[in-house]
Amino acid sequence: MQLDKVVAYHKALADPTRIKMLIMLAGGELNGQTLAEKLGVSPATVTHHAAKLREASLINERREKNTIYFCLNDYFIKSNANAAEKLIYRNAEREGGENAMEESNKRLKDSVIRNFFTSDGRLKHIPVQLKKKLIVLQHLADQLAKGQTYTEKEINAFIKRFHDDFATIRREFIMHQLMYREKDVYELNPPELWAKWETLS
Amino acid sequence: MQLDKVVAYHKALADPTRIKMLIMLAGGELNGQTLAEKLGVSPATVTHHAAKLREASLINERREKNTIYFCLNDYFIKSNANAAEKLIYRNAEREGGENAMEESNKRLKDSVIRNFFTSDGRLKHIPVQLKKKLIVLQHLADQLAKGQTYTEKEINAFIKRFHDDFATIRREFIMHQLMYREKDVYELNPPELWAKWETLS
């Protein structure tokens, strides 16, 4: 996603009236006049803000006779909540130089993987120490396909190849943001979003 | 209302120069003049934008001699990417009247608190099941003052009144977004930002 789009998206959400509109629309579709009343502004103002929200793909419209009903574009809101974050960290990799810590982390990672996995690749047990647990989780996540979506069953089956307690590991995937779940569909998050031990404790 | 915070957060990200600054900072810390050069703006402009980003807790600063290095507040960026989304959907529930789930959740909450806390209010042990763990954490957080800031020591002392493993609980507070930490200052997040079990598993 381009810088312009990210800025436009955040501009759209950078106004109290528009946020209130979205909150109201989350309760169900509404037409312009009703919104105007509820918000205590003129219909013209609602039109103005609706245009902004539409440009940012945050709402959709449906016409019925004379009246136009607005509703949330649920999908877009969810899928763009992290837009800025993604842009920031993705571009950073390009800029960023490797520092010394990288090296030491790499060594730790190797040692954890050697110690917690058997020679045939199964996980002996889940590390208690957060830092090591994250390494293990990330090692598992690395073996899932990017962009691919999975059902819960598929995820369970995948994890069971490594460890019997698939429920715990599946939950930790979500908790540490290695994966993201919507309804019953699981998908890998990009590594930039993964919880990092440096920032935690 | 916490609406202000969400708006402020998005305002901070609603400017191309600020997004560029964040991208650059994601590559490592930089001082004002370097940023000004890279961005092609005056130092005064950088100061201006840095102030906005600081207000929104998106960056931190470190002073060395007379030069100030800015860096990303990684944690805050990650934990607030969904701020608007959460606010929108959370408030929608309120508008749409209480649903049946509310009732059942309330009962669960009562039972968890009865079962995991002793009669004098200490926590017997930390629940393993996420849903119950969140209830316990939220029950603890409810006993902290809103808006008040705490040092790490104070937080530790507070938690120790309930359970000896203050380090784990303190970490879980942050992990599940009940609190937010900047440098050494801890503060309660508004409940809208708290992790919700309905959305997890």
Place this chain on the structure above:
DNA sequence: CATCTAATTAGATATTCATTAAATAAGCTA
């Protein structure tokens, strides 16, 4: 067609905000 309703546009105003140059402050060094 005449009329009603809902939504949009146009024009006007006030506010917010990004930007800069110039002045000031804060901290270091010789």
Place this chain on the structure above:
DNA sequence: TAGCTTATTTAATGAATATCTAATTAGATG
């Protein structure tokens, strides 16, 4: 101390924008 570097504040300017009223459009219905 004087002098250097970096950052912040101030005041000014121009651009963007939130909001209103009044006029206009679009669609439906008599």
